Amino acid sequence: DQQVKQNSPSLSVQEGRISILNCDYTNSMFDYFLWYKKYPAEGPTFLISISSIKDKNEDGRFTVFLNKSAKHLSLHIVPSQPGDSAVYFCAASAKGSARQLTFGSGTQLTVLP
Amino acid sequence: DGGITQSPKYLFRKEGQNVTLSCEQNLNHDAMYWYRQDPGQGLRLIYYSQIVNDFQKGDIAEGYSVSREKKESFPLTVTSAQKNPTAFYLCASSIQAGVYEQYFGPGTRLTVT
Numbered sequence: 001d002q003q004v005k006q007n008s009p010s011l012s013v014q015e016g017r018i019s020i021l022n023c024d025y026t027n028s029m030f031d032y033f034l035w036y037k038k039y040p041a042e043g044p045t046f047l048i049s050i051s052s053i054k055d056k057n058e059d060g061r062f063t064v065f066l067n068k069s070a071k072h073l074s075l076h077i078v079p080s081q082p083g084d085s086a087v088y089f090c091a092a093s094a095k096g097s098a099r100q101l102t103f104g105s106g107t108q109l110t111v112l113p
Numbered sequence: 114d115g116g117i118t119q120s121p122k123y124l125f126r127k128e129g130q131n132v133t134l135s136c137e138q139n140l141n142h143d144a145m146y147w148y149r150q151d152p153g154q155g156l157r158l159i160y161y162s163q164i165v166n167d168f169q170k171g172d173i174a175e176g177y178s179v180s181r182e183k184k185e186s187f188p189l190t191v192t193s194a195q196k197n198p199t200a201f202y203l204c205a206s207s208i209q210a211g212v213y214e215q216y217f218g219p220g221t222r223l224t225v226t
Contacts, residue, residue, distance in 0.1 A: 009153065032213050043117070043203050043217030044156070089155060093213055100171070101215060103148075103155035 003027045004092050006104035014112050019077040021107050023090035026071065030092035034101065035064060035075045038087045047088075048075070080111045116140070117218035119204050124223045126198075134189045134221050136204035142216075143209040145187035149173065150201040150220075159202075162187055163210035191223065198225045 005024045013019045023033075031052040036044035050057040050064045050073070057064050063076045077084055087108050091101040117138045126132045138145065144163050148156040158171030162181040176195025181187050187206075191198045201222050205215040 004155070006155075034213065036217075041122075041201075041220065041222070043119075043205075043219050046214050046216065049213060091156075100158055100161065101156075103157075105153060105155045 002105070003030075004090060004102050004104040006088075006090060006107050008107050009105070010108040010110070012110045012112060013080045015082055016079045019075075019080045019084065019109055019111065021075040021077075021088050021090075021109065023073045023075075023104055024071060025073075025092050027092070027094060027102070028071070029094040030102075031095060032093040033064070033066060033073050034091045034093070035062075036089045036091060036103075037084075038089060038106070044089060077109075080109075082111045082113050085109055085111050117204060117206055117216060119202075119218040119221050122219065122221060124221055126223070126225050128225055129193045130225075131190055131192050132198075132223065132225075134191065134202055134204075134223065136187045136189065136218060138185055138187075138204075138206045138218075140206060140208075140216065141184070142206035143184070144207045144212070145181065146205040146207075146215060147171075147177075147179065147187070147189045148203040148205065150203060156203060159189065161210075191225075198223060 034049040035047040038044040066073045087106045089106045090104045120135045146161040147159040160179045162168040178190045203220045204218040207215045
């Protein structure tokens with residue numbers, strides 16, 4: 001029973017264009033969401049996060065949007081660069097349970113030069 | 114400079130042997146976590162520790178054991194009872210339990226034949 005789902009295992013985008021990575025969740029107790037970026041054979045690195053009291057958070061080229069009614073969040077990367085090519089995981093956290101993170105299965109983003 | 118160290122990067126063992134994966138952090142973080150990643154899947158939580166001498170099972174703790182005798186160290190033992198031990202293992206830490214962002218080590222690729 002996957003509580004956090006990333007339905008697109010891969011995405012290819014041209015350099016300079018927008019990349020949109022999507023994530024859906026089922027647990028209504030989740031109130032904090034994070035995106036991590038991961039290169040092969042390395043640990044994930046934290047990218048950006050959003051609290052459920054907001055619907056948008058922006059950090060440079062990265063923006064995360066949260067639609068609570070649809071239980072959906074998305075990560076926008078504008079403009080996309082070849083160095084952005086990596087696996088992107090969304091993760092969600094609920095109050096209590098020591099703020100454990102529940103991860104999606106990841107989306108491989110490839111930015112084509 | 115501060116960070117999380119996992120060693121070794123690659124580990125090979127014969128079936129039926131226990132193996133211990135190392136995780137050390139010098140970030141002065143209270144909470145530490147162990148995850149497992151399999152191809153095409155997200156990170157799944159094995160064990161976590163909120164404070165020294167305390168740890169709790171995650172979603173897939175069967176066949177694993179941990180200890181937390183020192184704040185900076187959280188070793189994971191993969192026992193012979195773990196049915197599918199071959200995987201990429203990631204250690205993470207956060208300032209304290211209840212803080213959202215977790216910081217990850219580089220990971221250990223364990224192969225059991």
